[in-house]
Amino acid sequence: MAMIALKCPNIRVTVVDVNAQRVAAWNSDQLPIYEPGLDEVVRKCRGRNLFFSTEIQKGIDENDIIFVAVNTPTKTFGHGAGCAADLQYWEKTARLIHDCAKGDKIVIEKCTLPVRTAAAMSRILHSGRTQHHFEVLSNPEFLAEGTAVADLEKPDRVLIGADATPTGQKALQTVVDIYANWIPSNRILTANVWSSELSKLAANAVLAQRVSSVNALSALCEATEADIEEVSHAVGMDSRIGQKFLKAGVGFGGSCFKKDILNLVYLCGSYNLHEAAEYWRQVVVINDWQQDRFVANILHAMFNTVADKRIAVLGFAFKADTGDTRESPAIRVSRMLVEEHAQVVVCDPQALGNARHDLADLGDRVLFETDPYKAALDADAVAVLTDWTCFRELDYARVYAGMRQPAFLFDGRNCVDHAALYELGFNVYAIGKPARSHLA
Numbered sequence: 001m002a003m004i005a006l007k008c009p010n011i012r013v014t015v016v017d018v019n020a021q022r023v024a025a026w027n028s029d030q031l032p033i034y035e036p037g038l039d040e041v042v043r044k045c046r047g048r049n050l051f052f053s054t055e056i057q058k059g060i061d062e063n064d065i066i067f068v069a070v071n072t073p074t075k076t077f078g079h080g081a082g083c084a085a086d087l088q089y090w091e092k093t094a095r096l097i098h099d100c101a102k103g104d105k106i107v108i109e110k111c112t113l114p115v116r117t118a119a120a121m122s123r124i125l126h127s128g129r130t131q132h133h134f135e136v137l138s139n140p141e142f143l144a145e146g147t148a149v150a151d152l153e154k155p156d157r158v159l160i161g162a163d164a165t166p167t168g169q170k171a172l173q174t175v176v177d178i179y180a181n182w183i184p185s186n187r188i189l190t191a192n193v194w195s196s197e198l199s200k201l202a203a204n205a206v207l208a209q210r211v212s213s214v215n216a217l218s219a220l221c222e223a224t225e226a227d228i229e230e231v232s233h234a235v236g237m238d239s240r241i242g243q244k245f246l247k248a249g250v251g252f253g254g255s256c257f258k259k260d261i262l263n264l265v266y267l268c269g270s271y272n273l274h275e276a277a278e279y280w281r282q283v284v285v286i287n288d289w290q291q292d293r294f295v296a297n298i299l300h301a302m303f304n305t306v307a308d309k310r311i312a313v314l315g316f317a318f319k320a321d322t323g324d325t326r327e328s329p330a331i332r333v334s335r336m337l338v339e340e341h342a343q344v345v346v347c348d349p350q351a352l353g354n355a356r357h358d359l360a361d362l363g364d365r366v367l368f369e370t371d372p373y374k375a376a377l378d379a380d381a382v383a384v385l386t387d388w389t390c391f392r393e394l395d396y397a398r399v400y401a402g403m404r405q406p407a408f409l410f411d412g413r414n415c416v417d418h419a420a421l422y423e424l425g426f427n428v429y430a431i432g433k434p435a436r437s438h439l440a
Contacts, residue, residue, distance in 0.1 A: 001013045001015050001050070001067065002038065002041045002042050002045060002050060003041060003149070003152040003153065004178060005045040005048075005049050005050035006041050006044060006045050007181045007182040008049075008178060008181045009048070009049055010049075011049060011178065012049050012051070012063075013045075013049060013050050013051070014051045014052075014053060014059050014062070014063060015050070015051070015052050015053070016052075016053050016054065016055065016056045016059040016060075017052075017054065017056075018054070018056065019054075020054050023052050023053060023054050026042070026046075026052040027046070027052050033322075033323065033324070034321075034322060034323045034350045035145070035146070035148050035149060035321075035322065036146070036147075036149060036321055037149035037150070038148070038149055041149060056096065056100075057096070057100045060096065060097055060100040060101055060105075061100055061101065061102050063105075064105065064106065065105070065106045065108065065174070065175070066097060066105055066106070066107050066108065067108045067110045067139070068090065068093050068094075068097075068107060068108065068109055068110055068111060068121075069110040069111050070089040070090055070093050070111055071089050071111070072085045072086065072087060072089070072090055072111050072112060072113060072259075073085070073086050073259060074086065074258075074259050074262050074263070080266050082262065083262040083263065083265050083266035083269070084114075084262075084263065084266040085112075085113065085114055085259070085263050085266075087113070087114075087117070090111065090113065090117070090121075091120075091124065094107075094121045094124040094125060095124060097125060097134070098124060098125050098127065098128070098130060101130075101132055101134070102132075103132055104132050104133045104134070104135075105132070105134050105135075106134075106135050106137060106171045106174060106175070107121065107125065107134050107135070107136050107137070108136075108137045108138070108139045108175065109121070109136065109137070109138045109139065109140070109197070110139060110140070110141060112140060112200050112201065112204075112256065112259070112260055112263070113138075113197055114197070114201075114263060114266075114267055115194055115197045115198045115201075115267060116194055116197070117197060118136045118137075118138055118161075118193045118194075118197065119136075119193075121136050122134065122136045133167065135162070135163070135167055135168055135170075135171035136193070137160060137161060137162045137168075137171055137172065137175060137193065137196075138159075138160070138161035138162075138193045138196035138197050139158070139159065139160050139161070139175065139196070140159055140196060140197070140199060140200030141200075142155065142156065142157070142159070142200070142203060143155070145254060145318075145319065145321075145322040145324055146319055146320060146321030146322045147321070153182070155183065155187060156187070157187050157188070157189050158179050158183055158187060158188050158189065159189045159190075159191060159196050159199055159200075160172060160175050160176060160179075160188070160189070160190050160191070160196065161190070161191045161192055161193040161194070161195060161196025161197065162175075162190070162192070162193060163192070163193060164192065172190060176188055176190065200260070201260045201263060201264050201267075202264075204256050204257050204260040204261070205260060205261050205264050205280055205283070207245050207257070208252055208257040208258075208260075208261055208283050208284075208287070209280075209283045210244075210245040210246060211245055211249075211251075211252045211257075211287070212252075212282075212283045212284075212286035212287050212290075213286075214228070214232055214245075214246045214247065214248050214432075215248055215249065215251065215286060215287070215290040215431075215432075216286050217231060217232075217248070217432065218248040218290075218431050218432030219290075219293060219432070221248075221432040221433065222431075222432055222433065222434070222435075225434045226432075227432070227433050227434070228248040228414075228431065228432025228433060229248075229414065229432070229433070231432075232246040232247065232248065247414070248414060248431045248432040249290075249329075249412060249413050249414065249431055250290060250291055250294045250329045250333065250385055250412030250413065250431065251287045251288070251290045251291045251294075251329040252287055252318075252327075252329075253318030253319070253325075253326065253327040253328040253329050253330075254318045254319070254324065254326060254327055254328075255324065255326040255327070257327070258284055258287070258327050259327075261280055261281075261283055261284055262281075262284065264277075264280050265277045265278075265280050265281045265284075268280065288332070290329075291329050291332045291333055291336075292336070294329075294333060294410070294412055294431070295333055295336040295337060295340075297410065297429055298311075298337070298381065298383065298408075298410055298429075299340065301408060301410075301427065301429055301435070301437070302380065302381060302408060305340070306337060306340045306341070306342040306380070306381075307340060307341040307342070308341060308342075308343065309342050309343065309380040309381065310342070310343045310345060310378055310379040310380055310381075310404075311337055311342050311343070311344055311345070311379060311380065311381045311382075311383060312345045312347060312372070312375040312376040312379040312381070312382045312383070313330060313333070313334055313337075313344055313345065313346045313347065313375075313383050313385055314347050314348075314372055314375070314376075314382060314383065314384045314385065314386070314388075314391045315330060315347075315348055315351075315384060315385040315386020315387070315388055315391060315413075316328060316330040316331075316334075316346050316347075316348040316351045316352070316354070316355040316358075316385065316386065317330075317348055317350060317351040317354075317386050317388075318330075318386070319386060319387070320386055320387050320388045320389065321388075322350065322351075323348075323350035323351045323353070323354060324351070324354070325351050325354040325355060325358055328351075328358075328385075328386075329385060329412070330346070330355075330385040330386065331358050331359070333383070333385060333412075334346065334359060334362075334366065335359070335362070338362050338365045338366060343365065343367070344365065344366045344367070345366075345367045345368075345369055345375045345376075345379065346359070346366060346367070346368050346369070346375075347368075347369050347370065347371070347372045347375035348386065348388070349370075349388060349390055351386075352368050352370065355368060356368055372390070372391065372394055372399075373394075373395075373398060373399060373402065376399045376402060376403060377402045377403075378402065378403070378404060379402075379403050379404065379407075380403070380404050380407070380408065381407070381408035381409065381410060382399065382403075382407075382408070382409045382410070383409075383410045383412060384409070384410070384411045384412055384413055384415060384416060385412045385413065386413065387413040387415035391415070391416070392415050392416055396416070396420070396421055396424055396426070397424055400424050400425055400426060405425075406427055406438065406439060407425060407426050407427065408426065408427045408428075408429070409421055409426045409427070409428050409429070410429045410430075411428065411429070411430040411431065412431060413431075414430050414431050414432070414433070418430055418433070418436055419436070421436075422436040422438075425438065427439060
């Protein structure tokens with residue numbers, strides 16, 4: 001919404017939310033999320049044609065186009081628990097629009113939803129005695145956290161799905177015209193609503209599948225003393241495959257991949273496509289297995305015990321350049337280390353607040369530190385779980401000097417200089433690479 005306000009100064013954009021604290025943060029100098037470049041965009045537009053408010057009913061009434069961007073997490077209860085999307089917030093929003101609208105509206109699905117959800121929203125909006133017409137479109141978001149502003153300024157594509165009816169196509173053109181203010185026409189794709197809804201699930205599933213595929217290969221590389229980066233480079237040179245999402249690591253995280261894959265699993269199962277459902281489920285299984293394997297490697301390398309050993313976890317966000325920790329591999333890894341009675345010290349430049357929340361039940365078995373040198377002081381091992389630039393650029397001689405010996409470094413993102421660390425004295429264990437150990 002901030003990018004639309006920036007690129008379309010003649011359009012008034014109002015963002016409404018039930019969370020007053022979050023709205024206050026959007027109206028302050030400290031935004032509620034960290035995203036490179038976002039602060040500058042918001043500052044340019046806020047108060048001009050970009051507004052943040054808790055007046056939801058007023059927002060629905062006064063605006064012609066409504067983007068629905070509510071949370072659709074995986075269900076934790078009832079039918080479909082563990083796979084299906086929880087649509088309670090989406091349905092409550094649809095009913096609120098129905099009750100508050102005083103005229104025709106274009107309603108756009110921005111959140112990731114199961115296929116054919118737009119039809120259900122349309123039925124809710126047109127229920128009862130309403131005299132208004134609602135056109136429901138799908139406009140899924142393909143941006144990535146950490147590069148969201150750049151992704152919005154120059155997207156690979158913008159996808160808009162609409163009904164083939166005259167009113168559907170008119171609404172479609174209205175939305176196309178908004179994006180056409182800064183996006184070339186060949187990057188604005190139009191489709192039917194069902195294709196648009198499924199495309200977001202499909203894109204995330206295929207990207208996650210690539211991550212799990214290369215992580216499965218990383219285990220074989222370690223067993224055979226091949227190098228996963230060399231293998232990935234050779235595979236990625238194939239123009240049919242490409243280099244993106246072929247970087248081995250401790251696993252994928254974030255708000256979308258796992259949730260959307262499980263949603264796809266549930267959809268396939270609902271249509272009795274059980275083999276397809278199990279195929280996609282295995283992507284999540286491999287992701288969890290990679291994290292289990294990472295901790296198993298730590299235990300094996302450190303003489304089969306980490307009890308009472310201090311382990312500095314460098315990075316808790318699911319990836320660099322964001323404070324988001326949803327489904328971060330660091331959560332699972334930290335919990336498994338604590339189960340082994342390790343003293344875990346978490347360090348992250350943007351995600352410590354979320355980390356405290358994610359691990360609150362572990363009490364004083366987890367410590368939180370803003371300074372990576374203090375986090376590693378007297379540590380037996382360092383585990384790099386997020387590829388922040390600041391962790392790549394640490395003075396590792398200083399880190400090594402402050403650690404207990406023998407000192408171990410486990411690189412869960414293959415982002416630091418392993419040869420240089422080995423020369424400093426570290427016993428280095430990376431993903432999909434032969435170990436560099438000074439121990440017999």
